[in-house]
């Protein structure tokens with residue numbers, strides 16, 4: 001437990017594994033699905049947890065990525081990547097057979113319902129990354145799962161065919177109207193919140209704040225969990241590089257995205273203080 005009693009990630013399941021690249025599929029401009037053979041992680045990672053990946057050889061620090069999908073039978077894991085700088089560029093250009101160091105699973109993931117629930121997954125851009133794994137787990141438990149997927153344009157939407165079958169509903173929105181409805185995820189959210197017990201969201205931090213505030217207003221009985229982003233060095237609580245402002249019993253407290261997060265209850269985030277932090281990937 002942290003000094004503030006917010007639960008922390010379970011580091012006892014994390015392993016440093018030599019993973020082998022199986023392939024990289026291009027899903028859009030600068031958007032790639034990297035599949036790795038990583039037997040240990042494929043059996044251990046829970047939805048919303050992340051791995052620190054490092055291309056070898058290289059001077060770069062490891063970079064954090066959410067587990068997108070797992071196949072424990074084949075011993076593979078996949079990651080949905082947006083090329084941003086040198087680390088993501090190297091990962092997107094891996095060739096089959098090359099090696100990546102994978103440290104994980106790390107962080108705290110999404111909580112799964114203990115009783116029958118209807119869940120809404122809300123993705124913004126590359127924030128779709130953790131949802132194939134989460135949807136698979138929820139559907140396997142017999143839950144109703146709705147999917148709201150938003151991006152700037154049609155070529156930046158995470159493809160519906162990459163989500164597991166059996167979704168109760170799916171709505172796509174794009175900023176430019178090139179696919180699905182024109183607008184932001186928050187434009188489509190109000191009509192989808194009715195009857196929902198859980199809202200899970202991942203995307204840019206301002207989108208997460210807007211989704212959290214709207215859900216609290218229109219569906220206060222729903223549990224809302226968000227996957228927050230912060231720049232990370234180590235991924236396991238030693239470098240203090242991923243500091244984020246949280247709330248505990250209503251009071252502001254400092255937290256670490258890699259240990260108390262990246263998934264947090266919407267009411268555990270100090271949204272106004274987070275908004276004042278320098279923007280990174282938004």
Ligand SMILES: Cc1cc2nc3c(=O)[nH]c(=O)nc-3n(C[C@H](O)[C@H](O)[C@H](O)COP(=O)(O)OP(=O)(O)OC[C@H]3O[C@@H](n4cnc5c(N)ncnc54)[C@H](O)[C@@H]3O)c2cc1C
Nearest residue numbers: 063064065066081082084085086087088129230231262280
């Ligand atoms: C828990 C977590 C899960 C993530 N999951 C995914 C995912 O599934 N798919 C995906 O594409 N991306 C994900 N990211 C973001 C990803 O880690 C960054 O895009 C990546 O580290 C950038 O590395 P780079 O070497 O390409 O860019 P760099 O050259 O390192 O950075 C380019 C710019 O991005 C900023 N930056 C670097 N890392 C981060 C970061 N982690 N958060 C905010 N700003 C940063 C830098 O300050 C710099 O301005 C995740 C981040 C976190 C914290």
Ligand code: FES
Nearest residue numbers: 234235237240258
């Ligand atoms: S990334 Fe090092 S403490 Fe969180």
